[in-house]
Amino acid sequence: MKSANQYGNIDWERIRKVLVVREGQLRRIAERVVDETTPDELASEVIREFFNHRNRLGWDPKKGALEWFLVRLLDRKWIDCPGREATPGASSNNRHAASEPGQKAENRLEELDPHELLKRVRDLAANDSELVEIIDAVELLDGDSHQANQQVSELIGTSVKDVEKRKKRLRRTLSELRV
């Protein structure tokens, strides 16, 4: 039998933080790498939708952590955002929004080639050879991001800890750079 206890072990404080930080990361990529903007409040929108949906947007605790589920949902919304249908009178901070009601806006995120993304990030971090090394190694990965640091450390011959430190620097570099 279902009860509130079934959802009692969720760390909501952490979920809120994770979603807000994820939104910030994606926003920086959109603004500084793709020269695109995304609507505000995606993290808030995801949590509100989860509460407002009687069936929890289809999430089942047996299938995985809510944190992971909501991050994926936010990611999908982020990619979809610039392509939303324009509605009459709707305001948008998206500079590529459709000009006519019902017209599909250009979605530069959706069209972005992964290699092109890496090339642009590499250009932004060009002054730091250790970061460029990380970016080059990431390009060679097979797509399993859970083992990414281990694989990158083996590729460039350093420790996992050093990879984590460099990635921390890369996150900071991306957040400080201006377009």
Next chain:
Amino acid sequence: MNDKDERALKRKKLLELIDALLEGPDQLPDDELDDLFSQVNPGEDPRDWVRTAAFTAAQSYRIAGEKVPYHVQAALEATKPTIEDSSPGGVMKLIDSLLNPAVASRRPPSPAGLTERPDNGVSKRDSAILQGLSDEISHPKSAEQEDDL
């Protein structure tokens, strides 16, 4: 593979690449997560934010005459303010209100609270009269003083 599948695969690859490059925030250590969060949303109490969102959703369900779903109830329960969340001053106020439930405020008495609101519609003259009455209540005149009047 049709267009839709191809697009879905491309999106998946793009997001995996971003994860590999920057790390998903779900993989970040707590201290860095806290730092990044306070940079993005300075001053926000995440627990409080979630509680407000859950409370608003619960209200909507109630207004619609529906039972509040378990996942919303659980979020309200999980984000309930606790005594540990309160500041030392807040804890003292809470204890004070429990020990002295009849004492609502320790501020000096004011004439029916009228002097505290600038838009109360009371003229300066009336306000002075009310203040005088308030002083009388605070410092009652002796019978001797009453006789002098």
